Amino acid sequence: MSRVFSGIQPTGEPHIGNYFGAMQNYVKLGREYGKQSLYCVVDLHALTNPAAFDPALLAQRTLDMAVANFAVGLDPSQVIFFVQSHVPEHQELSWVFTTITPVGDLERMTQYKDKSGQLESVPAGLLMYPVLMAADILLYRADTVPVGEDQTQHIELTREIARKFNHSFGETFPEPRAVYNKQALRIPGVDGQGKMSKSKGETSTLGLFEPMDSIWAKLRVAPTDPARVRRTDPGNPDVCLIFDYHKLFSDLDTIQMVDVECRRAGIGCVDCKKAVMTGITAHLTPIQARGEELRDDLDSVRDALAQGAREARAIAAPVMEEVRTKVGFLKL
Ligand code: SF4
Structure with missing residues (x-):
C-alpha cells in the first residue's frame, strides 16, 4: 500500500488559498x-x-495549524498528524543525507536562490532545507507527496x-512521486495582484477564520473586470477574481x-459580490465554529x-534503525 506524506508550514492561520490548495486535499487523501x-x-x-521565524510565536502557530486542519475535517484519529520536532528521527536521517x-545541488535550488538572495547572512539551515x-x-x-508545483525541484532532489x-x-x-493540486495556482488574491499569498499581506488574503465583516470589507473593494466601468457595461467573468471565488464557493x-x-x-x-459572500458564509461558518470548539479544548488538540x-x-x-545498521554505526 502506498503512503502519503505532506509537510505543513506553521505559518499561523491559513487563508482560503491554503484551504483549497492543500488542506482540502489532505482531508480527501486522509479519507x-x-x-x-x-x-x-x-x-x-x-x-x-x-x-518569518519568531520563537515567541512558533508554538502557538504550530497549534494553530493543527486546529485549522482539524477544523476543516482532517480527523487525527483516522490519519497520522504530528509535529516534526516531536520525532527526532527527522533530524538524524537528515544528517545522514547531508x-x-x-x-552544488543544494545551491542550484531555485527556492534557495530566491530566499538567500534576500539575506545578508545565509544560515546553513536554509541550504539544507531540501535535505x-x-x-x-x-x-x-512515503511514495506519494502532495505539494505545490514550486516544490518540484525538492521532490526531484529527494528522489x-x-x-x-x-x-x-x-x-x-522508494523514490517518491509528487502529486499536484493545480487549483492552488488559480486562487487569486482579493487585491487582484496575482496569487493569494500571505507574503503579500492581509490585503491579499481571505483568512479561513477571518470574521465575515472583515471578509466583506475586502470583497466590497476588490477589483472586478476593469472593462466594466458602468453598471450598464457588459462584463467578462473570465477575467474577474470574484467569478473565481464563485467557482469555489457558490452552487452551480x-x-x-x-x-x-x-x-x-x-x-x-x-x-455579484453579495452572492459570493453568501457562499463564503455558508462554507466558512461551520469551519469557524469547529475551530472555536477546538480552541476551547486545546488539551484535546x-x-x-x-x-x-x-x-x-x-x-x-x-x-532509522535500519539506516544506522546500513551506514555502520556501532551497536552496543
Ligand atoms: S463576475 Fe461579477 S463582479 Fe466580476 S465583473 Fe462580472 S458581475 Fe462584476
Missing part, C-alpha cells in the same frame, strides 16, 4: 489512505526562514537522495447565473498531536 497518510507540521523548517548530498525535506518523506518510505542512498548502502527507500445555479448575467450586464458587481507523534515514531524508528 482514502487512513493511517497510511502522514501530515507533519514542520516546525524545524520554520527555523530556516529568519524573516553527507551524500552535493552542496531535511527528503528526510521527512523518506523516513516514512536523487533516495537513489544515492540505495546505491551506496543497499535498497532502502449561481455560477451559471453570474456567467450569463455578467456578460449582458444583467447583474451589478455589488450584487495537544493529546491528538502526542498520539500522532507516537504513531509516526512507530514507523520512523525501525527505518
Whole structure:
C-alpha cells in the first residue's frame, strides 16, 4: 500500500488559498489512505526562514495549524498528524543525507536562490532545507507527496537522495512521486495582484477564520473586470477574481447565473459580490465554529498531536534503525 506524506508550514492561520490548495486535499487523501497518510507540521523548517521565524510565536502557530486542519475535517484519529520536532528521527536521517548530498545541488535550488538572495547572512539551515525535506518523506518510505508545483525541484532532489542512498548502502527507500493540486495556482488574491499569498499581506488574503465583516470589507473593494466601468457595461467573468471565488464557493445555479448575467450586464458587481459572500458564509461558518470548539479544548488538540507523534515514531524508528545498521554505526 502506498503512503502519503505532506509537510505543513506553521505559518499561523491559513487563508482560503491554503484551504483549497492543500488542506482540502489532505482531508480527501486522509479519507482514502487512513493511517497510511502522514501530515507533519514542520516546525524545524520554520527555523530556516529568519524573516518569518519568531520563537515567541512558533508554538502557538504550530497549534494553530493543527486546529485549522482539524477544523476543516482532517480527523487525527483516522490519519497520522504530528509535529516534526516531536520525532527526532527527522533530524538524524537528515544528517545522514547531508553527507551524500552535493552542496552544488543544494545551491542550484531555485527556492534557495530566491530566499538567500534576500539575506545578508545565509544560515546553513536554509541550504539544507531540501535535505531535511527528503528526510521527512523518506523516513516514512512515503511514495506519494502532495505539494505545490514550486516544490518540484525538492521532490526531484529527494528522489536523487533516495537513489544515492540505495546505491551506496543497499535498497532502502522508494523514490517518491509528487502529486499536484493545480487549483492552488488559480486562487487569486482579493487585491487582484496575482496569487493569494500571505507574503503579500492581509490585503491579499481571505483568512479561513477571518470574521465575515472583515471578509466583506475586502470583497466590497476588490477589483472586478476593469472593462466594466458602468453598471450598464457588459462584463467578462473570465477575467474577474470574484467569478473565481464563485467557482469555489457558490452552487452551480449561481455560477451559471453570474456567467450569463455578467456578460449582458444583467447583474451589478455589488450584487455579484453579495452572492459570493453568501457562499463564503455558508462554507466558512461551520469551519469557524469547529475551530472555536477546538480552541476551547486545546488539551484535546495537544493529546491528538502526542498520539500522532507516537504513531509516526512507530514507523520512523525501525527505518532509522535500519539506516544506522546500513551506514555502520556501532551497536552496543
Ligand atoms: S458581475 Fe461579477 S463576475 Fe462580472 S465583473 Fe462584476 S463582479 Fe466580476
